Amino acid sequence: xxxxxxxxxxxxxxxxxxxxxxxxxxxxxxxxxxxxxxxxxxxxxxxxxxxxxxxxxxxxxxxxxxxxxxxxxxxxxxxxxxxxxxxxxxxxxxxxxxxxxxxx
Amino acid sequence: xxxxxxxxxxxxxxxxxxxxxxxxxxxxxxxxxxxxxxxxxxxxxxxxxxxxxxxxxxxxxxxxxxxxxxxxxxxxxxxxxxxxxxxxxxxxxxxxxxxxxxxxxxxxxxxxxxxxxxxxxxxxxxxxxxxxxxxxxxxxxxxxxxxxxxxxxxxxxxxxxxxxxxxxxxxxxxxxxxxxxxxxxxxxxxxxxxxxxxxxxxxxxxxxxxxxxxxxxxxxxxxxxxxxxxxxxxxxxxxxxxxxxxxxxxxxxxxxxxxxxxxxxxxxxxxxxxxxxxxxxxxxxxxxxxxxxxxxxxxxxxxxxxxxxxxxxxxxxxxxxxxxxxxxxxxxxxxxxxxxxxxxxxxxxxxxxxxxxxxxxxxxxxxxxxxxxxxxxxxxxxxxxxxxxxxxxxxxxxxxxxxxxxxxxxxxxxxxxxxxxxxxxxx
Numbered sequence: 001x002x003x004x005x006x007x008x009x010x011x012x013x014x015x016x017x018x019x020x021x022x023x024x025x026x027x028x029x030x031x032x033x034x035x036x037x038x039x040x041x042x043x044x045x046x047x048x049x050x051x052x053x054x055x056x057x058x059x060x061x062x063x064x065x066x067x068x069x070x071x072x073x074x075x076x077x078x079x080x081x082x083x084x085x086x087x088x089x090x091x092x093x094x095x096x097x098x099x100x101x102x103x104x
Numbered sequence: 105x106x107x108x109x110x111x112x113x114x115x116x117x118x119x120x121x122x123x124x125x126x127x128x129x130x131x132x133x134x135x136x137x138x139x140x141x142x143x144x145x146x147x148x149x150x151x152x153x154x155x156x157x158x159x160x161x162x163x164x165x166x167x168x169x170x171x172x173x174x175x176x177x178x179x180x181x182x183x184x185x186x187x188x189x190x191x192x193x194x195x196x197x198x199x200x201x202x203x204x205x206x207x208x209x210x211x212x213x214x215x216x217x218x219x220x221x222x223x224x225x226x227x228x229x230x231x232x233x234x235x236x237x238x239x240x241x242x243x244x245x246x247x248x249x250x251x252x253x254x255x256x257x258x259x260x261x262x263x264x265x266x267x268x269x270x271x272x273x274x275x276x277x278x279x280x281x282x283x284x285x286x287x288x289x290x291x292x293x294x295x296x297x298x299x300x301x302x303x304x305x306x307x308x309x310x311x312x313x314x315x316x317x318x319x320x321x322x323x324x325x326x327x328x329x330x331x332x333x334x335x336x337x338x339x340x341x342x343x344x345x346x347x348x349x350x351x352x353x354x355x356x357x358x359x360x361x362x363x364x365x366x367x368x369x370x371x372x373x374x375x376x377x378x379x380x381x382x383x384x385x386x387x388x389x390x391x392x393x394x395x396x397x398x399x400x401x402x403x404x405x406x407x408x409x410x411x412x413x414x415x416x417x418x419x420x421x422x423x424x425x426x427x428x429x430x431x432x433x434x435x436x437x438x439x440x441x442x443x444x445x446x447x448x449x450x451x452x453x454x455x456x457x458x459x460x461x462x463x464x465x466x467x468x469x470x471x472x473x474x475x476x477x478x479x480x481x482x483x484x485x486x487x488x489x490x491x492x493x494x495x496x497x498x499x500x501x502x503x504x505x506x507x508x509x510x511x512x513x514x515x516x517x518x519x520x521x522x523x524x525x526x527x528x529x530x531x
Contacts, residue, residue, distance in 0.1 A: 019163070027168040029175065031127075036410050038146045042434045042443055043407075044488065064441070067485035071492065071513055104492075 001094065003030045003048075006101035015088045021097060022046040022083035032099035039084035041065055044072035044104050046083040048097040055079045057091050072104040106132045109420060110201055110211035112185045112357065114138020116147070117386030117409035118217035119166055122177045124417035134177045135209055137201075139184035140240060143169065148406060150244035151268040152436055155251065156275065161241055183207060188214070188357050190379070197381030213420050216358060216369060216377070216384040217413065220351035220404065225260070229322030234329035235345045238265055247346065254278055254344035258332045260319055262289040264435040265348035267302065271438035273346075274311050281312040281340055283319060283332065285349075293433065295448060297467050298479045301460040305440055314338075351404065353388045366390060368402045374424050375416035383419050385412040393447065394429050395494070401447065407432045430494045432487075439463075443487035446477030446494050457486060458508040468505050475499040489513045 003011040003025055015024035025033040025046075034045035041064050050058045058081060061069055065085045069076060083097065109125060111118045114136055122134050138144065145164040153159035172179040183203040190199040201209040222237040224230070236247050247269070251257070257273045259266045262284030274280045282289075288299035289306075303313050318335035322345065332340040353368040364370045364378035368390035375383045375391075386409040390402045394411070411429040418425050433444040440463065451469035458465035466486040469477045475494065480487035489512035493500055500515045 023163070027165065027171065029167065029171050036407060037434065038148060038406060040148070040434060040436065041484070043432070064484050067483075068488055071485055071488035 001088070001092065002096045003033075004096065004098045005030075005032055006099055015095075017088050017090060019088050020084050021048065021081075021086040021088065021095070024088065025083060030099075032101075032103070033083055034103045035084060037084075041068065041082060041085060044068040044082060047073045047100055047103055048081055048083045048086075049077050049100065050079045050081055050086075051096040051098070052079065054092065054095050054097075058086055058095070061085065073100070074102045074104070075100055107198070107210045107212045108133030108135065109213040109215060110209055111136045111215045111217055112188070112201065113217035113219055113386070113388075114140060114144045114179070114181065115217050115219045115386055115409065116144065116166070116406060117219075117413040118215075119144040120410050120413035121215050121217060121385060121417050123175070124414045125420065126175050126177070128417055128421055128423070130417075130421055131176075132212070135180060135211070136172075136177055137180040137183055137185055137203070137209065139182070140242075141182040142241060143167065143172070143179060143181060145241065147240070148434075150241065151238055151265050152272065154241075154244050155248050155269065155272040157248070164241075180209075185209075185357060188360050190214075190361060190382075197379075214382045215416055215420065216382065216388060217386045217409075218354040218357060218384075218388045220353045220387040222347070223350045223352050225319070225347055225349065227319060227321045229324055229329070232322050232324040232329040233327050234324075234343060235322060235347060237347055238269065239351070250344050251276060251278065256340075256342045257281070257344045257346065258283060258340050258342040259346045259348065260332070261348035261350070262286070262313065262315070263348055263350065264290065264293065264433075266346065267306065267437050268435060269346050269348065270306065270311050271309070271440075274309055275438060278344075280310070281314065281342075282306065283314045283317045283334065283340070285316070285318050287316045289313070289315070290435075293435075293444065294442070294479045295451075295454060295467055295469065297454070297456055297460070298442070298481065301465070301481065302437070302440070302442075304460075305463060306437075309438065351387065353390075353402070355388065358384065358388075366400070370400070371412075373397060373415075373426075374419045375412050376419060383416040385409065385416040394431055395447070397428075401449075403431055405431060405433050430491055432491055439482075441482050441484070443480045443484060444477065445480075445487055445491040446475070448477035448479075451476050453502060455502050455506045457506055457512075458483060465508075468500065468502065470502050473499070473502060475502075486512050489516065492516065 037043040186204045187202040259270045259282045323331035355365040358369040369384045435442045448469035453470040464482040466480040478490035
């Protein structure tokens with residue numbers, strides 16, 4: 001999958017099925033996804049914008065995630081998700097997400 | 105050739121310190137030494153998802169194996185630093201460490217991220233097989249294997265770890281009794297309203313909760329635990345005991361160096377120990393209150409490990425940033441998600457928001473009308489709103505906070521200046 005950093009740089013990462021989009025980024029040192037809480041939907045520091053083409057496959061945020069996104073992130077878009085709540089599946093091969101310039 | 109930085113402790117704080125040094129542009133060698141045989145991994149899931157079989161060591165690793173070499177971080181696993189000495193003649197903070205295997209590691213800069221170990225009970229029968237503690241992956245793997253065949257589980261200690269394990273054991277269908285010496289659950293972390301809610305909520309889920317109950321010893325047969333004796337002479341039959349009665353910071357190495365320790369390695373707001381050339385971060389430290397700078401607190405949390413490690417890295421590079429951070433914590437006990445922001449110590453008033461009976465409510469704590477902290481149960485929006493308010497140094501009027509129909513975020517008052525504004529500890 002591909003992460004696009006806030007400065008436009010692309011990071012291609014081999015993510016395993018079952019990993020989260022957050023974990024794949026952090027484990028490979030992709031900057032900008034802080035993920036302080038380690039994927040517990042507690043900190044909202046792994047905010048990403050999912051690319052339009054993948055947004056329908058990824059789906060909407062869950063209730064708890066919705067509350068965090070609502071409160072925490074600097075630029076909420078219709079494609080905003082917390083990367084810790086997106087689990088990689090085969091259908092997400094090639095998934096592209098954008099990393100906002102700021103995490104809360 | 106520079107010897108670079110030695111980070112003792114392959115913990116969340118240790119890894120963060122190494123990463124932050126690199127992010128801040130440090131190009132000198134970094135050695136990160138940990139006594140466990142695995143690269144640094146997340147500990148919080150060990151008492152939750154790991155016990156439920158939803159996480160494994162590989163999935164808990166913080167970084168892919170290649171990350172360390174790619175970042176120039178020399179990761180040494182399975183070696184315990186047993187001796188530390190600072191050079192009397194070399195530059196301040198330089199010295200040599202020796203591991204238990206006899207390996208010598210010279211350093212120019214030293215960071216201690218050695219964490220804490222579980223407090224162990226010294227009671228009759230406490231060394232029987234089947235009495236477990238939970239701190240690292242090996243502990244969790246052992247506990248998980250035993251939970252698979254246990255029938256009657258007794259948890260000694262009604263804190264986060266104890267109640268998280270109790271919840272997982274109950275979800276597996278085990279009979280579970282929690283024994284707590286204090287008169288309420290999680291007394292160190294949450295207020296009485298929340299403690300009482302959790303007592304009732306765990307009872308509803310079939311967990312037997314015994315408050316104000318001391319343990320006087322353990323019974324066993326053929327070396328295996330068969331019962332827990334309470335101080336009121338109650339006997340609880342059991343085949344598996346989990347003891348979660350707090351931790352003791354690992355201060356042995358700091359004491360070898362003559363650093364001041366007081367229930368933890370004493371550090372200042374810049375993570376400097378009593379020898380200002382040596383830094384420490386994470387569960388092993390005691391520090392001034394991270395928002396007010398007053399007093400001395402020990403924060404056992406992921407948030408503190410990360411924030412303090414960032415500060416420590418900057419300090420090692422000669423940058424004394426004035427960073428304040430909002431402490432936050434979480435404890436997920438089955439479907440009850442407790443999220444805490446701020447420190448409630450010293451509160452003189454509180455407001456309950458929502459209905460505890462709905463298993464969805466928050467308690468906001470105040471001192472002289474100033475917002476201090478929140479305990480939120482299954483109300484993440486409340487938790488985030490308070491975290492944000494504390495970070496911005498604003499309050500939420502207590503007379504309106506109790507109306508659960510009004511989103512807390514709409515009550516963030518811009519005018520209050522009583523609390524200090526908080527800056528992110530970003531590297």
